[in-house]
Amino acid sequence: MxxxxxxxxxxxxxxxxxxxxxxxxxxxxxxxxxxxxxxxWTGAGSLVLLFLLRVFLKQGWYIVCYALGIYHLNLFIAFLTPKIDPEFDPYGDDQGPELPTTVNEEFRPFIRRLPEFKFWLSITKSTLIGLTCTFFDFFNVPVFWPILVMYFITLFCITMKRQIKHMIKYKYLPFTRNKPRYQRVGETK
Incomplete structure (x- = not known):
């Protein structure tokens, strides 16, 4: 035993x-x-293009393509959103930590809800799953694809409009290009 x-x-x-x-x-x-x-990102972009090329050449798997597009849109929105959303800040609009608005205020970096590496990893994994789904016929559900395209474009525009309004309202920029870079006293470029 x-x-x-x-x-x-x-x-x-x-x-x-x-x-x-x-x-x-x-x-x-x-x-x-x-x-x-x-x-x-070059590899992930190539993988997405390979997926789209397969869908285009085989003329099918539009539902898989649509689902992948919606998932990528959700990932992109999470990538653009701050980790602590000022809209749902428990301190309220005027009491909690805020982004600096003048030169004398302390610099607080933008912290994303979904970091860049996890964003890339999720896009890569989901695209590989979507590409794998195109090899199975039972995922090829017949649909009228122009309606899916129009619905996706509408959803994208509405979502991005809301996100841009949120960015303007709370004065944050999720990209690091053209932000001031500070040097120590005595250093030169």
Whole structure:
């Protein structure tokens, strides 16, 4: 009796070790990709183009394409939104921490709800899943695709209009281009 329990425990431990090792290898690969943002986004863009090319050439899987587009739109909105939304700030509009509006105020960096690396990783994984779905005919549901395109364009415009109004109302810019960069006293460029 004791040998059977020991055997099952040790085999369970072996499986755990294998999954732990796979997880560590996966994380190591992700860590190596982290500093190469242009290369990562070029690869993700190529993957999205490959997916769209497959959908276009095969003339099908419009539901998969639509679902992937909606998911990517949700990821993009989370990428543009601050981690602590000023609209739902528990301190109210005039009591809590705010973004600086004058030169003398303290600089607080923009912290995203969805960081850039997780944004890239989610887009890459979802596009790979969508590309895999195009190899199975049961995902090819017949639909009138122009309606899906028009609905997606309408949804995109309404969502982005709301997001831009939110950005203007709370005076934040989610991009780091053209923001002032401070130097230490005595340093030169």
């Amino acid at each position: 004791m040998n059977e329990e020991t055997t099952s425990t040790s085999s369970g431990g072996g499986i755990t070790k294998v999954f732990t090792r796979l997880s560590q290898t996966y994380q190591s690969i992700l860590d190596r990709w982290t500093p190469h943002s242009r290369l990562r």
